[in-house]
Amino acid sequence: MAKRLSALRPVYVVGVGNHRYQKHSETPYVTLGLTAVRSALADAGLVWPQVESVFHATCLLGMSPTRTMLRHLGATGIPMQQVENASASGSTAFRNAVLEVASGITDVSLALGVDKPAPFVLGASRNGLDTLERDRVAAFTHFALLAQTYGAESGAGPEDFARVAVKNHANGAKNPFAQRQQARTLAEVIEAPPVAGFLTPLQCCPVGEGAAAVIVASADAIRAHGLDPRRCPRVLSSTSRTERVYEPASGFDAALTEETVNAAYAEAGVSAAELDVVELHDAFSVEELLYVERMGLCARGDGARELKAGAFDIGGRVAISPSGGLLAMGHPLGPTGLGQVTEIARQLRQEAEARQHPGARTGLAHMVGVGAVCLVHILRNEA
Amino acid sequence: MQDATPVAHPTLYGPTPSGGVRIFGQRCRQCGRVAFPRQAYGCETCGAFGADLVDEDLEATGALASFAQVHRHPGKDIDAPFVMAEIRLTSGPLLRCTLARRDAATLRVGALMTGRLQADGDAPAELRFSQAEA
Numbered sequence: 253m254a255k256r257l258s259a260l261r262p263v264y265v266v267g268v269g270n271h272r273y274q275k276h277s278e279t280p281y282v283t284l285g286l287t288a289v290r291s292a293l294a295d296a297g298l299v300w301p302q303v304e305s306v307f308h309a310t311c312l313l314g315m316s317p318t319r320t321m322l323r324h325l326g327a328t329g330i331p332m333q334q335v336e337n338a339s340a341s342g343s344t345a346f347r348n349a350v351l352e353v354a355s356g357i358t359d360v361s362l363a364l365g366v367d368k369p370a371p372f373v374l375g376a377s378r379n380g381l382d383t384l385e386r387d388r389v390a391a392f393t394h395f396a397l398l399a400q401t402y403g404a405e406s407g408a409g410p411e412d413f414a415r416v417a418v419k420n421h422a423n424g425a426k427n428p429f430a431q432r433q434q435a436r437t438l439a440e441v442i443e444a445p446p447v448a449g450f451l452t453p454l455q456c457c458p459v460g461e462g463a464a465a466v467i468v469a470s471a472d473a474i475r476a477h478g479l480d481p482r483r484c485p486r487v488l489s490s491t492s493r494t495e496r497v498y499e500p501a502s503g504f505d506a507a508l509t510e511e512t513v514n515a516a517y518a519e520a521g522v523s524a525a526e527l528d529v530v531e532l533h534d535a536f537s538v539e540e541l542l543y544v545e546r547m548g549l550c551a552r553g554d555g556a557r558e559l560k561a562g563a564f565d566i567g568g569r570v571a572i573s574p575s576g577g578l579l580a581m582g583h584p585l586g587p588t589g590l591g592q593v594t595e596i597a598r599q600l601r602q603e604a605e606a607r608q609h610p611g612a613r614t615g616l617a618h619m620v621g622v623g624a625v626c627l628v629h630i631l632r633n634e635a
Numbered sequence: 636m637q638d639a640t641p642v643a644h645p646t647l648y649g650p651t652p653s654g655g656v657r658i659f660g661q662r663c664r665q666c667g668r669v670a671f672p673r674q675a676y677g678c679e680t681c682g683a684f685g686a687d688l689v690d691e692d693l694e695a696t697g698a699l700a701s702f703a704q705v706h707r708h709p710g711k712d713i714d715a716p717f718v719m720a721e722i723r724l725t726s727g728p729l730l731r732c733t734l735a736r737r738d739a740a741t742l743r744v745g746a747l748m749t750g751r752l753q754a755d756g757d758a759p760a761e762l763r764f765s766q767a768e769a
Contacts, residue, residue, distance in 0.1 A: 381674055382646050384762065385719065385731040387710045393719055396703035397731075401721075404701075404744040448719075449703035449739075497668075497680050 256519045257490055260354035264484040265631065266469045267296025268594035273431040273462035273582035276369045281313055281461075282321045285366035288463035288587075289325065292362070296467050297479055300325040303467065304358040306332040307348040309341035309365040310586040312372055321366070338621030339533065341365065342464065342589030347490045347627060349468050359473035365587030368461040374622065391622075392456050395536035396449025398503055402538055403450070405553070410450045412556035414441040416537040417455045417579055419565060424576025426606040429591070431458050431582030455537035457578040464590035466597070482635035485600040485615075488520035495624040505539070508626045509618065510546035516616070516628040517548075524548035527570050527630075528612040529599045531592035533620045534577040540564075543618065544572060571609035574599060589627065592617040600633040642752065643761040647672055648695075656752050656762055660693040660728060669693070671728040695750030695762065697724040704739040713755070722748050722764055735763040742766070 257263075269291025271284045285308075293300060308318040318332045337344040342365035349361035389397075399413055418438050424430035436454055444452040474481055493512040495504050517523060524547055532547075534540045541555035549570055550558045558564065564572035575581045575595035578588060596615035598604040604612075614632045621627075640650045648658045660671040665683035671693065677684040700721040708715040718734040720742075734742075735753050747767040752760035 381672055382644050383672070383731075384644060384647060385733075386712070388705070388708065388713065388717075388733060389719055389731055390705075390708070392707075393703050393705050396705075397701045397719065397721055400703055401701045401744070445706065446704075447707045448705045 257350070257354055257487070258519060258521070261356060262471055263350045263353045263468050263487045264471070264474060264481075265466055265487065265593065265597045266474060266479055266484045267292040267298060267467035268597045269293070269295055269465045270429040270591060270594055271463040272429045273460050273584050273587070273591070275431070275458070275460045277461065279461070281317065281366050281368050282324065284368070284461060284463040285321045285364060286324055288366070288465035289322070289362065289364060292465035292467050298360065298467065298477060301328050302477060303330065303360050303362050305330055305349070305352060305361045307335050307345035307361070307363050308332060309335045309345035309363070309590065310367050311336055311338065311341055312367050312370040312585060314370075337625055338623055339535070339583065339585060340589055340619040340621035340625050340627045341586045342591070343617065343619040343627035343629065344492065344589070346466060346590055346593055346629060347492055349466070350487050350490050353468050353470050359476075360467065360469045362465060362467050363590055364463070364465045365590040366463040367584045367586035369459060376623075390448070392451050392536060393448040395538050396451050398505065398542065399450045399538035401503060402542060406556065408541065408556040410442055411438065412541070412559070413450050413455060413537040414438055414452070415556070415559050416534060416540045417441045419559065420534060420573050420577040420579040421454065423566060423574050423607055424580025427576050427581055430576040430580050431460050431462070432576065432580040450538070451536060455579070457535045457583040460582050460584050462582065462584045462587050462591075464587040464594050466590050466593045483601050485597055485631045485633040487629060488522060488632050489516045489628070489630045491515040491519060492625070492627045494626075503542070504624060505620050506542040506546045508624055509543050509620060512626040512628045513547045513616070513618065516630050520630040522614060522630055522632070526614050527616050529571045529574055529596055529609050529615040530618070531573055531575060531577065531595055531615070532618040534573055534579050535583055537579065540572060540577070547616070547618070566607055566609050571599075571612070574604065574607045574609055589617065589619045592619070593629065593631070596631050600631060640752065641759040643759040648762045650752060656695050656750055658693040658695055658724070658750070658762070660691050660726065661688050662691045663688055669727040671724070671730060693724055693726045693728070695764070696767070697722040697730070697748055699742065699744055699746045699748050700729060701744060702734065702739050702742050718742070720748075720764060733761065733763050735765040
């Protein structure tokens with residue numbers, strides 16, 4: 253019979269590391285990846301030969317880039333594979349690593365996201381079917397359409413969407429790994445020429461390059477390697493779903509999020525009210541308002557009012573995207589979902605320094621990806 | 636198609652003899668879902684395929700579900716600004732399509748919309764929607 257994660261052996265995040273997200277540069281992807289892995293090993297107090305498998309999230313590096321990067325840590329012969337699942341690639345690599353440890357196949361696994369911008373083709377563009385919109389619905393236009401719908405339903409206006417960007421840029425300004433580390437005023441966000449609908453450039457995430465690494469391990473490994481269990485939050489749930497046929501068809505991102513998050517709450521035995529920190533897919537500002545409501549973090553239609561009142565600030569009722577989120581930390585594709593986990597782990601260890609949400613104990617990471625897919629993980633520091 | 640009017644998406648819609656436009660949809664005989672675009676791969680709701688998917692021409696009328704004025708567009712097939720919209724066809728499917736007008740100022744969600752063929756200069760005619768006449 254199928255089992256929930258809670259029926260398998262416990263899995264813990266034992267080490268996290270990052271290479272700052274940044275604009276496309278001459279830095280080789282190897283440098284980005286090795287920086288994040290060495291940082292995660294040092295953070296965990298592990299050495300490379302203790303890692304037993306690797307899942308490498310990348311969308312744009314091309315075929316089979318992993319071993320030729322990681323051989324420079326010493327070629328130990330462990331299994332490695334690439335994971336591609338659009339924007340949720342990093343979240344999917346994390347899930348694979350978690351499930352491998354939970355199943356008992358390995359005791360220590362690495363989920364690594366490394367990516368650099370490059371030209372790409374969406375598989376669906378080769379599905380043999382024409383579309384009315386062809387390339388006229390860029391990602392920002394898709395979310396501008398959702399913003400219009402949300403605004404018509406909730407009464408939210410341009411300033412309400414812009415406040416998401418103001419909060420997340422303020423958070424990103426405190427994050428040394430963020431691509432955008434500059435606080436922005438409401439006027440700076442809102443007065444720039446829009447790209448589509450309500451959305452202005454600072455309400456759209458930067459897609460650059462970078463890396464994030466997360467090492468997961470069993471309780472046996474924590475004991476055997478002498479790690480500090482107080483720095484090892486447990487992964488309570490890992491859920492992954494894909495889009496169904498929703499009615500009305502508009503806004504599938506929110507409907508898919510709702511059902512995936514609800515599956516995660518059920519698996520973890522956690523309610524929305526227990527969450528202290530949430531990293532969500534705010535590639536565009538409107539998404540935060542859509543998702544906080546569908547996650548049950550506030551009532552439907554109250555997202556903009558709660559945001560304005562500070563409920564989602566660091567130190568508020570639940571800190572949303574204390575890393576800066578995709579809007580400020582950035583969205584280099586493969587690393588993004590893992591960068592969320594590095595932030596949540598630091599928050600749950602009380603090691604997030606200037607952006608620490610006081611008393612953070614339980615966190616949720618959420619990504620959606622074109623296609624559409626959705627992954628959600630819930631972590632808790634049980635120490 | 637007997638009509639020689641060149642259209643931008645000949646697998647998606649075509650002119651009617653009376654000068655209107657028909658949208659090439661399909662109906663699933665198993666679950667009843669009316670879908671667009673027409674395809675032979677299988678029904679997204681129930682998985683039925685082959686003879687269970689029957690062609691059905693859809694009327695180009697529906698309600699405006701959402702819209703966004705696009706200010707930046709890197710593609711060469713149309714110059715910004717233009718308006719992309721979601722139209723809920725009376726027959727059920729939700730289309731994402733271009734509006735005939737280039738400015739979203741007075742649009743409102745829920746407005747009744749109708750589609751017609753519209754050409755920019757020498758370009759093939761495309762299906763574009765406008766607010767229906769009162």
